[in-house]
Amino acid sequence: MRFRLILLTSCFLLTSSSxxxxxxxxxxxxxxxxxxxxxxxxxxxxxINTGNVKALTPVWLFQTGDYAENLQTTPIVENGVMYLIxxxxxxxxLDAATGxxxxxxxxxxPGRSVPGFVGNRGLAIGDGKVFFGTKDNYMVALDQKTGRLxxxxxxxxxRQCGCNVxxxxxxxxxxVIVGGTGGDGAHRGYITAFSTKNGRLAWRxxxxxxxxxxxxxxxxxxxxxxxxxxxxxxxxxxxxxxxxYWGTGNAAADFYDADRVPAGADKSKDINxxxxxxxxxxxxxxxxxxxxxxxxxxxxxWDSAYEVLLIDREIRGRMRQALVHMNKSxxxxxxxxxxxxxxxxxxxxxxxxxxxxxxxxGKLVGRVEPKLGKTTTVCPTAAGAKSWNxxxxxxxxxxIYVPVNELCEDITPNNAAADExxxxxxxxxxxxxxxxxxxxxxxxAWDPVTGKRAWSMPYKYVLLASMLAxxxxxxxxxxxEGEFYALDAKSGNKLWSYQTGAGHRGGSATxxxxxxxxxxxxxxxxxxxxxxxxxxxFPDQDWRLGSTLVVFALPELSQ
Amino acid sequence: MKVLAVLxxxxxxxxxxxxxxxxxxxxxxxxxxxxxxxxxxxxxGAPRLAGRGFNQAYxxxxxxxxxxxxxxxxxxxxxxxxxxxxxxxxVAMLNGIINPEAGSDGVEVPVPSGPALTxxxxxxxxxxxxxxxxxxxxxxxxxxxxxxxxxAQPIAQVPASVAAFKALATPDxxxxxxxxxxxxxxxxxxxxxGTLFYDLTSAPPVERNAEPGSVKFSDGSAWRHASVIAAYxxxxxxAILAYLRGAIKP
Numbered sequence: 001m002r003f004r005l006i007l008l009t010s011c012f013l014l015t016s017s018s019x020x021x022x023x024x025x026x027x028x029x030x031x032x033x034x035x036x037x038x039x040x041x042x043x044x045x046x047x048i049n050t051g052n053v054k055a056l057t058p059v060w061l062f063q064t065g066d067y068a069e070n071l072q073t074t075p076i077v078e079n080g081v082m083y084l085i086x087x088x089x090x091x092x093x094l095d096a097a098t099g100x101x102x103x104x105x106x107x108x109x110p111g112r113s114v115p116g117f118v119g120n121r122g123l124a125i126g127d128g129k130v131f132f133g134t135k136d137n138y139m140v141a142l143d144q145k146t147g148r149l150x151x152x153x154x155x156x157x158x159r160q161c162g163c164n165v166x167x168x169x170x171x172x173x174x175x176v177i178v179g180g181t182g183g184d185g186a187h188r189g190y191i192t193a194f195s196t197k198n199g200r201l202a203w204r205x206x207x208x209x210x211x212x213x214x215x216x217x218x219x220x221x222x223x224x225x226x227x228x229x230x231x232x233x234x235x236x237x238x239x240x241x242x243x244x245y246w247g248t249g250n251a252a253a254d255f256y257d258a259d260r261v262p263a264g265a266d267k268s269k270d271i272n273x274x275x276x277x278x279x280x281x282x283x284x285x286x287x288x289x290x291x292x293x294x295x296x297x298x299x300x301x302w303d304s305a306y307e308v309l310l311i312d313r314e315i316r317g318r319m320r321q322a323l324v325h326m327n328k329s330x331x332x333x334x335x336x337x338x339x340x341x342x343x344x345x346x347x348x349x350x351x352x353x354x355x356x357x358x359x360x361x362g363k364l365v366g367r368v369e370p371k372l373g374k375t376t377t378v379c380p381t382a383a384g385a386k387s388w389n390x391x392x393x394x395x396x397x398x399x400i401y402v403p404v405n406e407l408c409e410d411i412t413p414n415n416a417a418a419d420e421x422x423x424x425x426x427x428x429x430x431x432x433x434x435x436x437x438x439x440x441x442x443x444x445a446w447d448p449v450t451g452k453r454a455w456s457m458p459y460k461y462v463l464l465a466s467m468l469a470x471x472x473x474x475x476x477x478x479x480x481e482g483e484f485y486a487l488d489a490k491s492g493n494k495l496w497s498y499q500t501g502a503g504h505r506g507g508s509a510t511x512x513x514x515x516x517x518x519x520x521x522x523x524x525x526x527x528x529x530x531x532x533x534x535x536x537x538f539p540d541q542d543w544r545l546g547s548t549l550v551v552f553a554l555p556e557l558s559q
Numbered sequence: 560m561k562v563l564a565v566l567x568x569x570x571x572x573x574x575x576x577x578x579x580x581x582x583x584x585x586x587x588x589x590x591x592x593x594x595x596x597x598x599x600x601x602x603x604g605a606p607r608l609a610g611r612g613f614n615q616a617y618x619x620x621x622x623x624x625x626x627x628x629x630x631x632x633x634x635x636x637x638x639x640x641x642x643x644x645x646x647x648x649x650v651a652m653l654n655g656i657i658n659p660e661a662g663s664d665g666v667e668v669p670v671p672s673g674p675a676l677t678x679x680x681x682x683x684x685x686x687x688x689x690x691x692x693x694x695x696x697x698x699x700x701x702x703x704x705x706x707x708x709x710x711a712q713p714i715a716q717v718p719a720s721v722a723a724f725k726a727l728a729t730p731d732x733x734x735x736x737x738x739x740x741x742x743x744x745x746x747x748x749x750x751x752x753g754t755l756f757y758d759l760t761s762a763p764p765v766e767r768n769a770e771p772g773s774v775k776f777s778d779g780s781a782w783r784h785a786s787v788i789a790a791y792x793x794x795x796x797x798a799i800l801a802y803l804r805g806a807i808k809p
Contacts (some may be wrong), residue, residue: 115637116632151766200758425593
């Protein structure tokens with residue numbers, strides 16, 4: 001009965017008019033990393049739907065030839081052209097209907113002395129250009145028609161800051177905005193905006209306030225200089241409010257807080273601002289409008305850097321301009337996106353030992369904190385109850401679709417001092433399987449307004465690919481074994497699947513060319529970082545590497 | 560460190576013991592952390608390093624040069640020479656090489672030479688690349704001793720005084736005009752493929768690529784090195800000169 005009520009609510013939503021309702025879904029194009037700047041990863045296309053998805057078949061594929069760290073990207077599509085970037089920043093423009101290559105650009109291989117992981121999660125388009133970040137920490141603009149280099153600007157000396165870019169940039173009006181890595185390093189994180197036209201610096205917003213700025217007092221001594229907080233993924237934008245939304249990383253050192261938290265700090269209040277937060281910045285200036293810190297003194301690497309979904313929903317009888325944001329702990333906050341007011345909070349993992357619970361007003365209860373000289377076991381893990389891959393939101397069901405992992409870890413902190421640009425996690429955290437289970441992940445549908453789970457589909461290993469939702473009431477994602485599949489958005493029932501041949505660690509997109517709907521997905525398992533760490537938990541598994549984009553459609557005859 | 564103490568008694572000199580102990584500390588900080596090699600090389604995501612049967616040459620090579628295309632970076636310049644040597648010794652010990660000494664089998668360990676800077680030169684080095692200065696620091700445009708972005712040509716001559724530093728002429732900076740845009744530029748290449756140049760209008764400089772023949776250059780510009788170093792006071796500039804005098808060999 002509860003289920004029917006939710007569906008009725010959703011129908012009402014469809015008829016109500018709101019900015020997000022129009023700006024959230026994609027149509028023929030897939031113009032942004034998160035679909036639209038509202039980051040729903042939801043398309044209004046419904047040619048492929050629950051009734052015909054069984055006929056879905058591969059129509060073309062594209063081998064990138066870059067197997068360095070496999071394919072994490074979410075493809076971008078505009079006017080029948082697909083733009084794709086690989087781990088080592090090889091960029092391709094393809095005919096989105098056939099896969100024919102239009103141009104390619106190969107970013108020069110950085111020198112061996114550049115630190116950091118290889119990997120690229122996507123590019124952005126706008127102002128007739130294609131934008132991406134690089135391992136050696138440049139923002140690069142190519143001509144969208146030809147692939148020719150237009151401009152390139154250094155964001156920071158990668159060798160000094162130990163930081164670079166793996167996230168897709170976000171284009172907002174005449175600016176391209178990007179967050180960098182380095183959240184677990186001795187580095188002071190920031191978000192930087194460049195002019196799309198000529199690459200000149202527009203603004204930089206430091207996650208950590210400097211001397212004299214509000215919030216600086218939440219840092220002990222000089223710890224602010226290397227206090228982490230890097231916002232290493234992609235934000236969202238609401239044109240009506242003209243605000244950019246971004247999640248920020250945890251403070252560094254990650255697992256040891258004595259050097260960064262002022263003596264006697266109250267852990268029910270803001271600490272180490274503006275790390276572990278969702279922030280709203282003015283798009284033209286980068287000025288902070290509001291912040292909401294999700295985890296005060298994050299000592300678990302819960303890293304609030306994840307995607308921000310902008311949705312409009314009726315909450316407690318009032319239509320709200322809201323946002324939905326999850327961090328690695330699986331704690332999910334629903335905020336008023338005009339003011340930052342907390343509207344609701346819930347937690348998604350089934351196994352949760354780091355706290356005993358969370359109150360309605362977002363207070364953590366029974367914190368189990370890592371302690372120097374001890375090993376502390378907590379669940380979930382720094383690999384994430386959800387990894388960096390994005391969830392999706394369907395306005396038809398009102399649900400967010402989330403891949404959730406059930407793992408635990410043994411945290412052993414150390415008290416090493418900060419050393420600029422070097423790793424500053426201050427701890428080891430070997431992962432292990434959550435005890436007493438036979439399945440270690442699930443795709444869930446959650447109603448962010450009620451904080452209730454509508455359905456859950458278990459999976460025996462882990463799930464580390466992004467979700468895609470469509471108006472055909474389908475939810476797509478892939479698993480490490482190589483299976484790409486469609487679930488019924490209302491029930492979670494598996495309706496279709498296809499073995500792509502390599503594990504899924506990237507994103508999917510849907511688009512239409514000449515009236516035909518396509519579904520594209522990145523394949524290729526990610527061998528290092530989280531991919532490698534979790535694979536070690538399943539030693540009998542040999543998940544296949546690769547770097548191939550696979551594209552599906554309905555057979556032409558059945559349209 | 561009971562294990563080390565026993566090893567010391569059996570086989571290692573006390574000097575070697577100190578190296579291995581230092582190596583363990585360096586390893587804990589630079590290698591064991593994050594999603595990497597774990598406590599005592601037991602793996603925390605990246606491959607296990609303990610008891611793998613690695614030989615000395617392999618360890619030397621991988622630690623100093625990294626493994627291209629993977630998360631394994633080169634540590635040749637990331638660690639001070641003594642730490643590099645110590646961590647190589649430690650990883651060797653994890654693989655049963657009980658008298659570890661980096662480079663002992665003839666494989667050269669490429670480490671930067673030269674003693675650590677002290678006094679004013681050390682202060683100058685810090686100021687040259689101080690992160691809190693953002694794009695206002697010297698290293699935004701100059702690469703010295705493996706640090707910074709090489710926008711400008713390598714520094715060949717260090718100004719003799721702070722006054723000379725402030726009066727520095729920059730004849731390479733020209734004025735470039737594209738359409739109705741005019742800007743101070745440093746030209747990288749100008750040929751049939753196009754024109755590659757740095758736009759110095761604001762920091763950081765932007766490398767731009769224009770269609771062949773689309774940029775018109777004229778000598779001289781309104782750009783002044785004195786303006787971009789104005790964020791440093793005279794004492795700071797003197798320290799930076801002291802650093803550069805030691806770091807730049809004519």
